[in-house]
Amino acid sequence: MMKLPLPRNPVSLVGVLLTTLGAVLFLIFFLADAFGLHSNPYMGIVFFIVLPSIFVLGLLLIPIGSWLHRRRLAAGKPDVWPKIDFNNPRHRNIAAMAFGLTVVNIMIVSMAAYAGVEVMDSTAFCGTVCHEVMQPQHEAFKAGAHARVGCVGCHIGPGASWFVKSKLSGTRQVFAVAFNTHERPIPSPVKNLRPARETCEQCHWPEKFHGDKVRVFREYAADEKNTVTETTLQMHIGGGQSANRPVTGIHWHTSLATEIEYITTDAKRQVIPWVRLKDRDGNVREYTAEGVTAADLAKGERRRMDCVDCHNRPGHPFASTAEKAVDAALASGDLPLSLPFVRREAVAAVKGTYPNQQTATDAIAAKVREFYKTQQPQVYMTRRPEVERAVVSVLAIYSRNVFPAMNVTFGTYPNNIGHMDFPGCFRCHDDSHKAKDGRVISQTCDACHGIQ
Ligand code: HEC
Ligand code: HEC
Ligand code: HEC
Ligand code: HEC
Ligand code: HEC
Structure with missing residues (x-):
């Protein structure tokens, strides 16, 4: 019978033990998961992130141990390793076994990596692992139009590089939660959100937007009958991206032919004293709000306007009032x-x-x-x-x-669509952002919607 080739130095031995423990527990859990025997996302973290880490740590310790061991040998200590000789059937068996185990290890690590990514991409992970912290967004999300899209659809999007970026910044956030140093509420906007072009536009094709959308706003009175007042708005959604079709209406801002940049001077992007427009013919116009100085502008944040500058609450809408x-x-x-x-x-x-x-x-x-x-x-x-x-x-x-x-309640998070409860469109459309030629960003009701 063949003897198990245990390493003869303590570091590698610990490595072998850790790897074996990690692998066995992981396999048991992986099977339980495959048969639907758990549903708790915390367990997901433990098993798909902690166990594989132990496993990989063990794997790393094995060569480190033998390297340390060889250094000792080089220093003149006696050789305890056998010379490998492939004519010796026992050595061949050991080599075959090492090869086999390596293949199994690679399979386990890939399985773990795959499962780990899946767990970290799930809405349950985002919404419940940091339960209290993300609870507002998670609750609002479940009731919103994107409940089936998943947090990662907008927050990470396709491709590996943003996944890695978001996990790196996520690690910092996990510490903030663990040590309770995060802000309440979580601040908005998200400073390093992926550009909307690469997320929203996976599903919404701006070139397909066109025409009007009728919306009926119903407001009820505080009387016995809860009397309703209806306002019907014909929203000029507009849109279009192509070079030979006019780009019109509300979605003109984000058509490929239009480039709008702005400077905002407050943390919530509610004050916008400067706007720069480059139109489809390359003409540039800069609009400045009254009374604003170059020093104010120099301190502000400069940004290219995209979908989320208007739709800043698509995934987890809260009521304004x-x-x-x-x-x-x-x-x-x-x-x-x-x-x-x-x-x-x-x-x-x-x-x-x-x-x-x-x-x-x-x-x-x-x-x-x-x-x-x-x-x-x-x-x-x-x-x-x-x-x-x-x-x-x-x-x-x-x-x-x-x-x-x-500390989240009605109105905590501004909604930039509209102009009734928050400045919204009127951050720019206030008739007082003026260009050198006297042109203003207009507040004419009809430009955006017909009112009945
Ligand atoms: C349809 C797209 C979309 C989906 C789906 C989505 N989000 Fe967001 N989320 C956004 C946008 C856009 C912002 C940034 C708003 C801004 O920068 O002004 C944001 C901001 C946030 C913020 C910062 C605070 C705030 O409310 O602005 C948190 C926290 C957050 N999202 C968590 C989540 C979680 C958790 C989920 C899943 C349960 C989720 N999001 C799903 C689009 C989305
Ligand atoms: C994975 C696909 C997907 C992504 C990504 C996505 N959406 Fe959506 N969105 C949808 C679907 C599907 C609906 C329709 C839901 C319905 O009709 O109830 C929708 C509806 C909407 C609506 C209208 C419904 C409403 O009342 O809110 C807006 C506005 C919107 N999305 C904006 C955005 C923005 C902005 C982003 C990026 C931050 C985004 N979406 C990202 C799939 C997506
Ligand atoms: C200038 C502000 C603004 C920008 C920028 C903007 N939108 Fe909109 N969008 C609106 C408004 C306003 C509406 C109508 C909202 C309503 O229903 O009252 C709307 C409606 C929509 C709808 C619903 C359309 C329908 O027919 O039901 C979707 C989807 C949408 N936008 C996606 C996007 C995406 C994706 C982008 C980025 C490419 C984008 N929007 C950029 C303001 C904007
Ligand atoms: C960051 C500044 C900014 C914000 C915020 C903004 N707009 Fe605009 N918008 C502009 C500029 C600049 C123009 C072009 C003004 C001009 O014609 O000189 C414009 C033009 C328009 C037009 C006319 C487009 C056309 O056909 O020529 C509509 C409609 C419009 N905006 C709707 C909206 C709505 C609705 C919102 C809010 C949901 C909004 N805008 C928010 C900067 C902004
Ligand atoms: C720059 C574009 C723009 C201009 C200019 C504008 N609006 Fe609006 N307005 C909007 C948008 C976008 C909404 C939809 C908000 C939403 O989807 O909740 C809206 C909503 C409304 C509503 C319904 C709001 C509610 O919450 O009940 C009324 C009423 C209204 N506008 C009146 C006006 C009047 C009157 C004017 C002219 C003084 C005007 N608007 C100018 C973009 C504009």
């Missing part, structure tokens, strides 16, 4: 419109300040029920299911917009 959130729930039917005063009561309930989500949940549910019980006893007696539906809906509005632990 409690009123907007409640109006959206009424418009979609989540919140029963027929309940008297439901708009007023819902807004009051979600606007309260509570120390944490758990306290809020209990207090909000009690508040809504209490109102109907004492002020509308008839409704409370006869239409209990509607009242309970309202409770569920109001709780959902709160828990997906307000996160006391992260």
Whole structure:
């Protein structure tokens, strides 16, 4: 029988033990995972990142150990290694076994690397591993238009280089979370976000944008009937990229033929005192806001405008105000419109300040029920299911917009589409950004939308 060729120096021996341990645990876990026996993303980190690291560390220790050992030999210590002789069947067996093990090792490492990448790319990893920190974005994401796209669709995009970049900056963030030094809320904008051209445009082809889109905004009153007011806007979406078709409307800014750069002087990119436009014919025009000095501009951040300068909340939209959130729930039917005063009561309930989500949940549910019980006893007696539906809906509005632990609430994150709750389009379109020839970036309502 063949003896196992254990190394005769302690460092390599530790290496062999670590590698074996790592490999066995990893294989067990890999099979469990393949059969769907776990679902916790923390386990994913332990097994697909920590175990393979132990495995690779062990593999590295083996040659390091024998190198140290050979150095000792060179220093005149006695040789404990056998001379390799391929005429000796035992040596041939050992060589074959070493070769076989190396192949198996390579397979394990590739499997681990693949599984590790998959775990780190999953929405569960982004959204729940740093649970409290990313909870606001994760909750909003699940309710948004991109819930099936995954965090990495926008935050990393295709190709290996951004994956590596994001994992490097992610490592720093993991430390910030571990040592609790991260900011609350997580600041926006993301300074080193990948250009939208390489992410959004995987799915949205700007050359296909055209024409108008009709949007109906519904606002409800704080009266008994929750009276609705409708505003219909005909949004001039526009678009087009090609050289022989006019590029028009809102998406003109990001057509290939147009190049807009701007300087912003605040951390949230809400103040934009300087804009430079290079049009499709190469003409350049610079617009400057009133009263701005060259010194202000020199301190600012300069940036080429892309999709996220308007669509800065596509993946995880939060409502700008409690009123907007409640109006959206009424418009979609989540919140029963027929309940008297439901708009007023819902807004009051979600606007309260509570120390944490758990306290809020209990207090909000009690508040809504209490109102109907004492002020509308008839409704409370006869239409209990509607009242309970309202409770569920109001709780959902709160828990997906307000996160006391992260200091996130309605309006914490500005939304740059529009101009009602945040400056948005009017950061530039305010009739006072002037070029040398007197031309301004216009605030004419009709340029952007028809109003009915
Ligand atoms: C449809 C694209 C998209 C998806 C999907 C997406 N994000 Fe974002 N996210 C963005 C953009 C764009 C910004 C940057 C906004 C800015 O720079 O103004 C951002 C910013 C952030 C920020 C910084 C704080 C903030 O809210 O602005 C965090 C944290 C974040 N995303 C986490 C996530 C997580 C976690 C997921 C998945 C659960 C996710 N994102 C999915 C587009 C997306
Ligand atoms: C992997 C594909 C994918 C990527 C990447 C992606 N989107 Fe989307 N986006 C979609 C799909 C699919 C929808 C339609 C969802 C629906 O109709 O509910 C959508 C809808 C939208 C909408 C309209 C719906 C709404 O109410 O928000 C906007 C605006 C939008 N995306 C902007 C962006 C921006 C900006 C980016 C880059 C930061 C981006 N998307 C990245 C697939 C993607
Ligand atoms: C100047 C601001 C601005 C820029 C830049 C911009 N968009 Fe938009 N986009 C808008 C507005 C405004 C709307 C209409 C929003 C609404 O529904 O009220 C819109 C609508 C959309 C829609 C929905 C279209 C539909 O018919 O439902 C998608 C998708 C979209 N944009 C993607 C993009 C992508 C991708 C980019 C970058 C190539 C981009 N946008 C650049 C302002 C902008
Ligand atoms: C960074 C500055 C900036 C922001 C922010 C901005 N725009 Fe503009 N926009 C411009 C400039 C510059 C022009 C060209 C002005 C001119 O005609 O001299 C322009 C032109 C337009 C036009 C006319 C395009 C055409 O057909 O010629 C529309 C429509 C428009 N913007 C819509 C919007 C909307 C909607 C938003 C907000 C979602 C927005 N813009 C935000 C800089 C901006
Ligand atoms: C530079 C482009 C632009 C100009 C100029 C502009 N708007 Fe708007 N407006 C928008 C966009 C984009 C939205 C859509 C916001 C959204 O999707 O939530 C909007 C939304 C609105 C809404 C509905 C908002 C809500 O939240 O209920 C009203 C009302 C409105 N605009 C009125 C006006 C009036 C009046 C003017 C002229 C003084 C004007 N707008 C000028 C881009 C513009």
